[in-house]
Amino acid sequence: MTKQGKHPTLREVAKCAEVGTTTVSRVINGVEYVEPWTKARVERAIKELGYLPNIAARVLKGHKTRTIGLVVPSIADPFFSSCAEVLQGIARQHGFLLIVLTTQNEREMEREAINTLTQHRVDGFVIAPADAESDELRSLLMRVTVPVVALDRPVAGAVVPSVVADNFVGAKHATRHLIAHGYKRIACLTGEIGLYTIRERARGYQAAMAAAGLKAVLSTAICDYASCDAAIAKMLKGPDQVQAIFTLKNSVTVDAFEALQRRSVPIPGKVALLGYDDFQLAGTVRPAITVVQQPIEELGKTAAELLFRHLKGASAAAMPAKARTRQQVLLKTSLIPRASCGCRPDPSSRGSSS
């Protein structure tokens, strides 16, 4: 049994209003015409009984669930929570619900999440894939019969449209900026090199260094403050002392800043610092930290719009031939020059948080 509290049913409303079930259905959905007086009675009955349609029944009749999913590594991550906020807002505008599932970047949880969404018959979903190259993911996604949009990381083979920031170019420009400042020995610090975004940024760094005939120094094993501090300590020693540090993710930027500060290394006097991804207080600390800013809101918005375009397209134009262009949207990043790279912007550049 396990009856979940007795919600009134449409039939009860009908009985209460002394009409047929169809009539009630009609006034609820407000499509066909019903006699004003009848309508009034039905509405009174609805209010009286506190009736709310059971969506499960509608779904069973073949209707959409008006629900979408969001599959991300973590919802506590500011990047993804901002995307979630945007997505939820747009979903609401369309009268849709948002189900959030987190994967911790684990394949297994991701697989589970997709299955769960399928079982719940969501009308579509947005996903930030744990592994862009995964064959399993690709085939799983190909079985899915609802629109899917990849966010922040594409899926290899472009089996679904994606909306990602241009990590490669963003990192390349940032590195060039450092080079333009005259630094020769520029190190790059990061962790999670397994992630698509990080790999792309690393590639951008390497490309810029190579183009300038400079030697790339890439540390990919930074996982916490200790490892970051150790890496920096080593780079500060010897004749080939590093002149600038480019960090590829938020937490590493903060750790590097902290390490430099505690070692009393002047920034940018002795070592310049530039981080990928803007963050709260990046413009408030002294020196203010120069960063590559991602268009977070726009990423979320674009993904949401793409998803809903497909959602509507499916119900309206019913599959435009096969022209479901697997769009791969690439959004530009921007460099926010502050003080840590050696730039001295006028003091009006207050911190913008991502």
Place this chain on the structure above:
Amino acid sequence: MTKQGKHPTLREVAKCAEVGTTTVSRVINGVEYVEPWTKARVERAIKELGYLPNIAARVLKGHKTRTIGLVVPSIADPFFSSCAEVLQGIARQHGFLLIVLTTQNEREMEREAINTLTQHRVDGFVIAPADAESDELRSLLMRVTVPVVALDRPVAGAVVPSVVADNFVGAKHATRHLIAHGYKRIACLTGEIGLYTIRERARGYQAAMAAAGLKAVLSTAICDYASCDAAIAKMLKGPDQVQAIFTLKNSVTVDAFEALQRRSVPIPGKVALLGYDDFQLAGTVRPAITVVQQPIEELGKTAAELLFRHLKGASAAAMPAKARTRQQVLLKTSLIPRASCGCRPDPSSRGSSS
């Protein structure tokens, strides 16, 4: 019609495996015994067809949706996104889904959110009420037939259990800490005084000031950097120059810090600073900022556990008489003494982010 892609049905699986629908249902739910060989055939058919049970049908049969809701002002807010992360994790452990709805602290959206959740027949939900005193909310909540837990802010009348931090005591202790440092003229800056949490903190500040025979100076109209800077400018002038500033929310703390810094006011030399709510980099900026830290994870965890206890209680013990104690859980906050208040902790106190 609007058929949502043709998922295989249980009947199709039955046909494929050459058994009755009942048998398929049994192997899916794994409750009753089925002949190993029959079971094997069914499982093969399931795999072959890629069958996933339609939850809507189950729900229609009177089963739970195994879905819970979360209603918060914003999911982009680090506080609530952390709670969401915890809640989603615990929900997943129980095999439940999480639906997230945001209200922007608006009554109307909140009402809508609750109705939506009811329509979708969630098994329960967690809510951070926009207005703790709202009669409408209270009555709405009393109509709801599923377990509800209030988070961060209680509902007046204690119609639902709640899990909140002790804002009053947290602010009182913080103010006392400032007083213990010898400051006499301590100002309190905040915005959103309409919110329960902020009001409680303001009360705590006033209580501590009154107890010490000090005059409370409360500015409640801080809404952005400009207003914060203006307020501080005024406080810096004249003979009654303020000696310490207590900010009641994150954004104001950051704005105050920035304003002080840009006006080259030595912290804590000239003016001490203490903020409510910890944040990323609070321990990294110079001087490191002393804050009142909220037990965010614990708030989320406790709310989730409370919710699931009620969820399980309802299906197991079927309403323990009337002993549904409307628990009001009050969690302790802690003061993290850093440098901005005048304390000089040894340099080992690295920044902890909320």
Place this chain on the structure above:
DNA sequence: CTGAAAGCGCTAACAT
């Protein structure tokens, strides 16, 4: 141990 059949609450032909 397995299957046939009756609905759960709703919508949509099809009648009237």
Place this chain on the structure above:
DNA sequence: ATGTTAGCGCTTTCAG
């Protein structure tokens, strides 16, 4: 303009 009715996919007695 409104009512009757047949399922949607699933679980669950109740028989075999």
